[in-house]
Amino acid sequence: MLQRPWFLRTWIIQEVALATHAVVLCGQHSASWDDFYRAVSYAIDLDYFSNTAPEMYSSLRSIEKARTDMAHGQTLRPLDMFTSFRIFLATDPRDKVFGVYSLFSESDLARVSLQPNYDMNVVEVFTRAALDCIVSEGCLDVLSFAGCGQEESPLPSWVPDWTYRERSQPLLPRFILGGLFNHQGCPASWPSASGNSFPVVDVSEDLKILSLSGCIFDRIVETGGVLEKGYYEHQPGHANLEIASLMKEGSDVLIKWEEMCGIPDGKPYFTGEAPREVYWRTLHAGCYPYGTEQLTREAWDKWYKPLQDSAELTRYSSDGWTKIEESQSGTLYKIAAGAHWMAVKMTFTMRKEREQSRMSGVSRTVIRTENGYVGLAMGHVEEHDHIALLKGGKVPVVIRPGNDGAWTLVSDAYVHGIMNGELSNSLEYEMLRFS
Incomplete structure:
Protein backbone atom coordinates (compact mmCIF):
# COMPACT_ATOMS: atom_id res chain seq x y z
CA MET A 1 0.00 0.00 0.00
CA LEU A 2 2.85 2.37 0.81
CA GLN A 3 4.01 2.10 -2.81
CA ARG A 4 0.93 3.94 -4.04
CA PRO A 5 1.82 7.33 -5.62
CA TRP A 6 -0.48 9.23 -3.26
CA PHE A 7 2.00 8.93 -0.40
CA LEU A 8 4.68 10.83 -2.34
CA ARG A 9 2.65 13.73 -3.74
CA THR A 10 3.73 17.13 -2.44
CA TRP A 11 0.22 18.56 -2.13
CA ILE A 12 -0.99 15.84 0.25
CA ILE A 13 1.40 17.05 2.95
CA GLN A 14 -0.68 20.05 3.93
CA GLU A 15 -3.92 18.09 3.50
CA VAL A 16 -2.88 15.65 6.25
CA ALA A 17 -0.88 18.08 8.40
CA LEU A 18 -3.68 20.66 8.62
CA ALA A 19 -6.59 18.21 8.97
CA THR A 20 -8.30 18.17 12.37
CA HIS A 21 -9.32 14.53 11.87
CA ALA A 22 -7.49 12.66 9.11
CA VAL A 23 -8.83 9.35 7.77
CA VAL A 24 -7.07 7.03 5.34
CA LEU A 25 -9.34 5.45 2.72
CA CYS A 26 -8.37 2.61 0.38
CA GLY A 27 -11.19 1.02 -1.59
CA GLN A 28 -13.78 -0.16 0.95
CA HIS A 29 -11.33 0.01 3.85
CA SER A 30 -10.60 2.92 6.18
CA ALA A 31 -8.59 3.74 9.26
CA SER A 32 -7.79 6.84 11.20
CA TRP A 33 -4.48 8.41 10.23
CA ASP A 34 -3.23 7.95 13.80
CA ASP A 35 -3.89 4.18 13.76
CA PHE A 36 -2.48 3.83 10.28
CA TYR A 37 0.73 5.65 11.16
CA ARG A 38 1.03 3.70 14.42
CA ALA A 39 1.10 0.45 12.43
CA VAL A 40 3.75 1.78 10.02
CA SER A 41 5.79 3.16 12.91
CA TYR A 42 5.73 -0.25 14.59
CA ALA A 43 7.10 -1.84 11.41
CA ILE A 44 9.85 0.80 11.31
CA ASP A 45 10.77 0.12 14.93
CA LEU A 46 11.07 -3.59 14.10
CA ASP A 47 13.51 -2.66 11.32
CA TYR A 48 11.08 -4.15 8.82
CA PHE A 49 12.10 -1.62 6.15
CA SER A 50 15.87 -1.76 6.76
CA ASN A 51 16.88 -2.62 3.23
CA THR A 52 13.88 -1.02 1.54
CA ALA A 53 14.04 2.17 -0.51
CA PRO A 54 13.56 4.84 2.18
CA GLU A 55 10.96 6.68 0.11
CA MET A 56 8.53 3.86 0.91
CA TYR A 57 8.22 4.78 4.57
CA SER A 58 10.09 8.01 5.33
CA SER A 59 7.41 10.01 3.51
CA LEU A 60 4.93 9.00 6.22
CA ARG A 61 7.38 9.98 8.92
CA SER A 62 7.75 13.43 7.39
CA ILE A 63 3.99 13.92 7.11
CA GLU A 64 3.43 12.72 10.68
CA LYS A 65 6.09 15.10 12.02
CA ALA A 66 4.46 18.02 10.23
CA ARG A 67 1.05 16.98 11.56
CA THR A 68 2.34 16.59 15.14
CA ASP A 69 4.17 19.91 15.00
CA MET A 70 1.08 21.73 13.74
CA ALA A 71 -1.06 20.15 16.48
CA HIS A 72 1.36 21.48 19.13
CA GLY A 73 1.73 24.91 17.58
CA GLN A 74 5.28 24.20 16.37
CA THR A 75 6.63 24.41 12.85
CA LEU A 76 9.83 23.42 11.11
CA ARG A 77 12.10 26.09 9.69
CA PRO A 78 11.87 26.57 5.90
CA LEU A 79 15.10 24.61 5.26
CA ASP A 80 13.93 21.73 7.44
CA MET A 81 10.64 21.80 5.57
CA PHE A 82 12.29 21.64 2.13
CA THR A 83 14.57 18.87 3.40
CA SER A 84 11.85 16.74 4.99
CA PHE A 85 9.76 16.80 1.84
CA ARG A 86 12.54 16.51 -0.73
CA ILE A 87 11.57 12.94 -1.59
CA PHE A 88 8.03 14.00 -2.53
CA LEU A 89 7.05 14.48 -6.16
CA ALA A 90 5.31 17.32 -7.97
CA THR A 91 4.19 17.73 -11.56
CA ASP A 92 5.28 21.38 -11.40
CA PRO A 93 8.77 21.59 -9.80
CA ARG A 94 7.89 25.00 -8.31
CA ASP A 95 5.41 23.22 -6.05
CA LYS A 96 8.38 21.65 -4.26
CA VAL A 97 8.74 25.10 -2.70
CA PHE A 98 5.27 26.63 -2.88
CA GLY A 99 3.53 23.41 -1.81
CA VAL A 100 4.80 23.72 1.78
CA TYR A 101 4.35 27.47 2.30
CA SER A 102 1.08 26.94 4.15
CA LEU A 103 3.10 25.14 6.86
CA PHE A 104 5.54 28.01 7.50
CA SER A 105 5.25 29.89 10.77
CA GLU A 106 4.12 33.52 10.68
CA SER A 107 7.58 34.65 11.80
CA ASP A 108 9.29 32.78 8.97
CA LEU A 109 6.76 34.02 6.43
CA ALA A 110 7.65 37.55 7.55
CA ARG A 111 11.38 36.86 6.98
CA VAL A 112 11.21 35.30 3.52
CA SER A 113 10.99 37.46 0.43
CA LEU A 114 9.70 34.77 -1.90
CA GLN A 115 5.94 34.35 -2.18
CA PRO A 116 4.00 31.89 -4.35
CA ASN A 117 4.18 33.34 -7.83
CA TYR A 118 3.89 31.10 -10.87
CA ASP A 119 5.11 33.85 -13.20
CA MET A 120 8.63 33.00 -11.98
CA ASN A 121 10.54 30.12 -13.54
CA VAL A 122 11.97 27.17 -11.61
CA VAL A 123 15.52 28.56 -11.46
CA GLU A 124 14.35 31.84 -9.93
CA VAL A 125 12.06 30.10 -7.42
CA PHE A 126 14.76 27.70 -6.20
CA THR A 127 17.39 30.47 -6.12
CA ARG A 128 15.24 32.84 -4.07
CA ALA A 129 14.28 29.98 -1.74
CA ALA A 130 18.00 29.28 -1.10
CA LEU A 131 18.66 32.95 -0.34
CA ASP A 132 15.66 33.05 1.99
CA CYS A 133 17.10 30.10 3.94
CA ILE A 134 20.41 31.95 4.38
CA VAL A 135 18.71 35.17 5.48
CA SER A 136 16.08 33.61 7.76
CA GLU A 137 18.54 31.31 9.55
CA GLY A 138 21.68 33.47 9.50
CA CYS A 139 23.85 30.51 8.46
CA GLU A 228 26.80 1.92 -2.29
CA LYS A 229 23.86 0.29 -0.57
CA GLY A 230 21.40 -1.76 -2.56
CA TYR A 231 17.69 -1.19 -1.92
CA TYR A 232 14.63 -3.33 -2.51
CA GLU A 233 12.27 -1.02 -4.35
CA HIS A 234 9.10 -3.07 -3.97
CA GLN A 235 9.36 -5.15 -0.82
CA PRO A 236 10.53 -4.83 2.77
CA GLY A 237 13.89 -6.26 3.74
CA HIS A 238 15.56 -7.28 6.98
CA ALA A 239 18.60 -5.40 8.27
CA ASN A 240 20.81 -8.41 7.53
CA LEU A 241 20.13 -7.79 3.85
CA GLU A 242 21.84 -4.42 4.19
CA ILE A 243 24.96 -6.17 5.46
CA ALA A 244 24.71 -8.72 2.65
CA SER A 245 24.47 -6.08 -0.08
CA LEU A 246 27.38 -4.09 1.33
CA MET A 247 29.47 -7.25 1.76
CA LYS A 248 28.85 -8.13 -1.87
CA GLU A 249 29.81 -4.77 -3.35
CA GLY A 250 31.71 -2.89 -0.67
CA SER A 251 34.64 -5.03 0.50
CA ASP A 252 37.17 -3.38 -1.81
CA VAL A 253 35.90 0.07 -0.85
CA LEU A 254 36.18 -0.66 2.87
CA ILE A 255 39.73 -1.95 2.45
CA LYS A 256 40.62 1.27 0.61
CA TRP A 257 38.98 3.43 3.28
CA GLU A 258 40.88 1.67 6.07
CA GLU A 259 44.14 2.22 4.21
CA MET A 260 43.38 5.93 3.72
CA CYS A 261 42.73 6.28 7.45
CA GLY A 262 46.06 4.59 8.24
CA ILE A 263 44.69 1.43 9.88
CA PRO A 264 47.16 -1.04 8.29
CA GLY A 272 46.95 11.66 18.56
CA GLU A 273 43.96 9.39 17.91
CA ALA A 274 44.39 5.80 16.80
CA PRO A 275 43.54 5.27 13.10
CA ARG A 276 40.53 3.07 13.91
CA GLU A 277 39.10 5.86 16.10
CA VAL A 278 39.49 8.30 13.23
CA TYR A 279 37.88 5.78 10.90
CA TRP A 280 34.63 5.15 12.75
CA ARG A 281 34.25 8.80 13.78
CA THR A 282 34.73 9.93 10.19
CA LEU A 283 32.15 7.47 8.87
CA HIS A 284 29.68 8.91 11.40
CA ALA A 285 30.68 12.49 10.51
CA GLY A 286 31.65 13.08 14.13
CA CYS A 287 28.10 12.47 15.40
CA TYR A 288 26.68 9.96 17.88
CA PRO A 289 23.39 8.79 16.32
CA TYR A 290 22.85 6.29 19.17
CA GLY A 291 22.86 9.09 21.75
CA THR A 292 26.33 8.74 23.29
CA GLU A 293 29.85 8.07 22.13
CA GLN A 294 30.00 4.70 23.89
CA LEU A 295 26.66 3.44 22.52
CA THR A 296 27.54 4.58 19.02
CA ARG A 297 30.94 2.88 19.14
CA GLU A 298 29.42 -0.37 20.45
CA ALA A 299 26.73 -0.36 17.76
CA TRP A 300 29.35 0.38 15.12
CA ASP A 301 31.61 -2.48 16.23
CA LYS A 302 28.69 -4.91 16.16
CA TRP A 303 27.46 -3.75 12.77
CA TYR A 304 30.88 -3.51 11.15
CA LYS A 305 32.22 -6.92 12.25
CA PRO A 306 30.80 -9.00 9.34
CA LEU A 307 31.88 -6.31 6.89
CA GLN A 308 35.34 -6.35 8.40
CA ASP A 309 35.42 -10.15 8.17
CA SER A 310 34.41 -9.91 4.53
CA ALA A 311 37.14 -7.35 3.87
CA GLU A 312 39.70 -9.58 5.56
CA LEU A 313 38.53 -12.47 3.40
CA THR A 314 38.94 -10.28 0.32
CA ARG A 315 42.48 -9.44 1.40
CA TYR A 316 43.20 -13.10 1.95
CA SER A 317 41.67 -14.07 -1.39
CA SER A 318 43.77 -11.55 -3.31
CA ASP A 319 47.04 -12.04 -1.44
CA GLY A 320 46.83 -15.41 0.29
CA TRP A 321 45.73 -17.45 -2.70
CA THR A 322 48.61 -16.10 -4.75
CA LYS A 323 51.06 -17.13 -2.05
CA ILE A 324 49.47 -20.57 -1.77
CA GLU A 325 49.72 -21.11 -5.53
CA GLU A 326 53.32 -19.95 -5.57
CA SER A 327 54.31 -22.16 -2.64
CA GLN A 328 52.48 -25.16 -4.10
CA SER A 329 51.51 -26.12 -0.57
CA GLY A 330 48.84 -28.54 -1.70
CA THR A 331 45.14 -28.59 -0.97
CA LEU A 332 45.42 -28.38 2.81
CA TYR A 333 45.72 -24.60 2.85
CA LYS A 334 42.92 -24.25 0.34
CA ILE A 335 40.68 -26.34 2.60
CA ALA A 336 41.65 -24.16 5.55
CA ALA A 337 40.86 -21.02 3.54
CA GLY A 338 37.50 -22.47 2.54
CA ALA A 339 36.76 -23.30 6.16
CA HIS A 340 37.58 -19.72 7.12
CA TRP A 341 35.16 -18.44 4.46
CA MET A 342 32.42 -20.75 5.76
CA ALA A 343 33.09 -19.58 9.32
CA VAL A 344 32.65 -15.96 8.23
CA LYS A 345 29.42 -16.86 6.45
CA MET A 346 28.10 -18.79 9.45
CA THR A 347 29.03 -15.94 11.80
CA PHE A 348 27.09 -13.53 9.62
CA THR A 349 24.09 -15.86 9.38
CA MET A 350 23.90 -16.36 13.13
CA ARG A 351 23.81 -12.61 13.84
CA LYS A 352 20.05 -12.33 13.89
CA GLU A 353 19.54 -9.26 16.00
CA ARG A 354 20.80 -6.50 13.79
CA GLU A 355 19.57 -3.10 12.72
CA GLN A 356 20.45 -0.93 9.77
CA SER A 357 23.53 1.25 9.98
CA ARG A 358 23.22 4.83 11.14
Missing part, protein backbone atom coordinates in the same frame (compact mmCIF):
# COMPACT_ATOMS: atom_id res chain seq x y z
CA LEU A 140 24.91 28.55 5.38
CA ASP A 141 23.32 25.19 6.17
CA VAL A 142 21.37 25.27 2.90
CA LEU A 143 24.63 24.84 0.96
CA SER A 144 24.88 21.25 2.22
CA PHE A 145 22.01 20.41 -0.13
CA ALA A 146 23.63 22.06 -3.14
CA GLY A 147 26.59 20.95 -5.25
CA CYS A 148 27.20 19.82 -8.80
CA GLY A 149 25.90 16.28 -8.52
CA GLN A 150 23.87 16.90 -11.67
CA GLU A 151 26.12 18.15 -14.45
CA GLU A 152 23.39 19.55 -16.68
CA SER A 153 21.38 21.35 -14.03
CA PRO A 154 20.43 24.92 -15.03
CA LEU A 155 20.73 26.00 -11.38
CA PRO A 156 23.79 27.76 -9.95
CA SER A 157 25.92 25.20 -8.08
CA TRP A 158 25.10 26.85 -4.72
CA VAL A 159 21.33 26.43 -5.17
CA PRO A 160 19.78 23.10 -4.07
CA ASP A 161 17.73 21.28 -6.66
CA TRP A 162 14.75 20.14 -4.57
CA THR A 163 13.61 17.80 -7.34
CA TYR A 164 16.82 15.74 -7.03
CA ARG A 165 16.27 12.71 -4.80
CA GLU A 166 19.52 12.25 -2.89
CA ARG A 167 19.50 9.46 -0.28
CA SER A 168 22.65 10.41 1.63
CA GLN A 169 22.19 12.73 4.58
CA PRO A 170 23.94 16.13 4.58
CA LEU A 171 26.92 16.18 6.92
CA LEU A 172 25.29 18.47 9.45
CA PRO A 173 24.50 17.14 12.95
CA ARG A 174 21.22 19.03 12.70
CA PHE A 175 20.05 16.59 10.02
CA ILE A 176 22.06 13.49 10.93
CA LEU A 177 20.74 13.44 14.49
CA GLY A 178 17.39 15.14 14.15
CA GLY A 179 16.24 13.56 10.92
CA LEU A 180 15.94 9.91 10.00
CA PHE A 181 17.17 8.59 13.36
CA ASN A 182 15.24 10.79 15.76
CA HIS A 183 16.52 10.38 19.33
CA GLN A 184 17.02 12.38 22.52
CA GLY A 185 20.80 12.73 22.31
CA CYS A 186 20.93 15.90 20.24
CA PRO A 187 22.98 18.68 21.87
CA ALA A 188 21.49 22.14 22.25
CA SER A 189 23.99 23.65 19.82
CA TRP A 190 26.10 22.08 17.10
CA PRO A 191 29.86 22.48 16.73
CA SER A 192 30.96 24.59 13.78
CA ALA A 193 34.07 24.28 11.64
CA SER A 194 34.03 28.07 11.17
CA GLY A 195 33.79 28.79 14.92
CA ASN A 196 31.39 31.52 15.99
CA SER A 197 31.59 33.41 12.70
CA PHE A 198 28.61 34.75 10.79
CA PRO A 199 28.16 34.57 7.02
CA VAL A 200 29.26 37.48 4.89
CA VAL A 201 27.06 37.30 1.79
CA ASP A 202 26.65 39.22 -1.44
CA VAL A 203 24.58 38.23 -4.46
CA SER A 204 24.68 39.58 -8.00
CA GLU A 205 21.69 41.40 -9.43
CA ASP A 206 20.87 38.52 -11.77
CA LEU A 207 21.01 36.11 -8.78
CA LYS A 208 23.59 33.90 -10.54
CA ILE A 209 26.70 34.69 -8.50
CA LEU A 210 26.87 34.27 -4.73
CA SER A 211 29.91 35.79 -2.99
CA LEU A 212 30.87 34.46 0.45
CA SER A 213 33.70 35.21 2.84
CA GLY A 214 35.85 32.09 3.00
CA CYS A 215 39.28 30.53 2.84
CA ILE A 216 40.66 27.72 0.67
CA PHE A 217 42.84 25.73 3.05
CA ASP A 218 43.47 22.33 1.46
CA ARG A 219 43.17 20.12 -1.62
CA ILE A 220 41.92 16.56 -2.13
CA VAL A 221 44.66 14.17 -3.27
CA GLU A 222 42.82 10.86 -2.97
CA THR A 223 39.28 9.51 -2.98
CA GLY A 224 38.34 6.03 -1.82
CA GLY A 225 35.39 4.98 -3.94
CA VAL A 226 31.72 5.08 -2.96
CA LEU A 227 30.10 2.61 -0.57
CA ASP A 265 50.14 1.13 9.32
CA GLY A 266 48.78 1.94 12.78
CA LYS A 267 50.32 5.41 12.73
CA PRO A 268 48.39 7.84 14.97
CA TYR A 269 46.47 10.69 13.37
CA PHE A 270 47.89 14.18 13.94
CA THR A 271 45.35 14.62 16.76
CA MET A 359 26.55 5.95 9.73
CA SER A 360 26.87 8.79 7.24
CA GLY A 361 29.40 7.00 5.05
CA VAL A 362 26.88 5.11 2.91
CA SER A 363 26.58 6.67 -0.57
CA ARG A 364 29.63 8.84 0.16
CA THR A 365 33.40 8.54 -0.22
CA VAL A 366 36.34 8.93 2.13
CA ILE A 367 38.80 11.64 1.08
CA ARG A 368 42.41 12.34 1.97
CA THR A 369 43.92 15.82 1.63
CA GLU A 370 47.30 17.24 0.77
CA ASN A 371 47.88 18.20 4.42
CA GLY A 372 47.06 14.71 5.69
CA TYR A 373 43.45 15.19 6.78
CA VAL A 374 40.88 12.48 6.17
CA GLY A 375 37.21 13.15 5.75
CA LEU A 376 33.91 12.36 4.06
CA ALA A 377 32.27 13.90 1.00
CA MET A 378 29.81 13.16 -1.79
CA GLY A 379 30.79 10.47 -4.25
CA HIS A 380 31.20 12.86 -7.19
CA VAL A 381 34.14 14.79 -5.68
CA GLU A 382 37.40 14.43 -7.56
CA GLU A 383 41.10 14.53 -6.86
CA HIS A 384 42.45 18.10 -7.06
CA ASP A 385 39.15 19.58 -5.84
CA HIS A 386 39.72 22.16 -3.11
CA ILE A 387 38.36 22.34 0.42
CA ALA A 388 37.20 25.66 1.82
CA LEU A 389 35.86 27.03 5.08
CA LEU A 390 33.15 29.67 4.79
CA LYS A 391 32.25 32.14 7.50
CA GLY A 392 28.95 31.06 8.98
CA GLY A 393 29.33 27.56 7.54
CA LYS A 394 29.19 24.73 10.06
CA VAL A 395 30.90 22.23 7.74
CA PRO A 396 33.63 22.65 5.11
CA VAL A 397 32.73 22.57 1.43
CA VAL A 398 34.42 21.02 -1.58
CA ILE A 399 34.81 23.49 -4.45
CA ARG A 400 36.15 23.33 -8.00
CA PRO A 401 37.40 26.08 -10.36
CA GLY A 402 34.54 27.19 -12.61
CA ASN A 403 33.99 29.79 -15.27
CA ASP A 404 35.03 33.47 -15.21
CA GLY A 405 37.07 33.13 -12.04
CA ALA A 406 34.10 31.83 -10.03
CA TRP A 407 34.05 28.59 -8.08
CA THR A 408 31.65 25.67 -8.43
CA LEU A 409 30.26 24.20 -5.22
CA VAL A 410 30.71 20.42 -5.37
CA SER A 411 29.80 18.98 -1.96
CA ASP A 412 29.66 19.52 1.75
CA ALA A 413 32.39 17.71 3.69
CA TYR A 414 33.42 16.35 7.06
CA VAL A 415 37.15 16.81 7.74
CA HIS A 416 38.33 15.05 10.88
CA GLY A 417 40.14 17.30 13.32
CA ILE A 418 38.78 20.70 12.29
CA MET A 419 35.04 20.41 12.89
CA ASN A 420 35.09 22.30 16.21
CA GLY A 421 36.63 25.45 14.75
CA GLU A 422 40.27 24.46 15.31
CA LEU A 423 41.36 26.36 12.17
CA SER A 424 38.82 29.17 12.15
CA ASN A 425 41.00 31.81 13.84
CA SER A 426 44.20 31.02 11.96
CA LEU A 427 42.92 31.44 8.41
CA GLU A 428 42.87 34.51 6.17
CA TYR A 429 39.46 35.01 4.59
CA GLU A 430 38.54 36.56 1.27
CA MET A 431 35.41 36.88 -0.81
CA LEU A 432 34.91 33.75 -2.92
CA ARG A 433 32.54 33.89 -5.89
CA PHE A 434 30.30 30.90 -6.64
CA SER A 435 28.40 30.36 -9.87
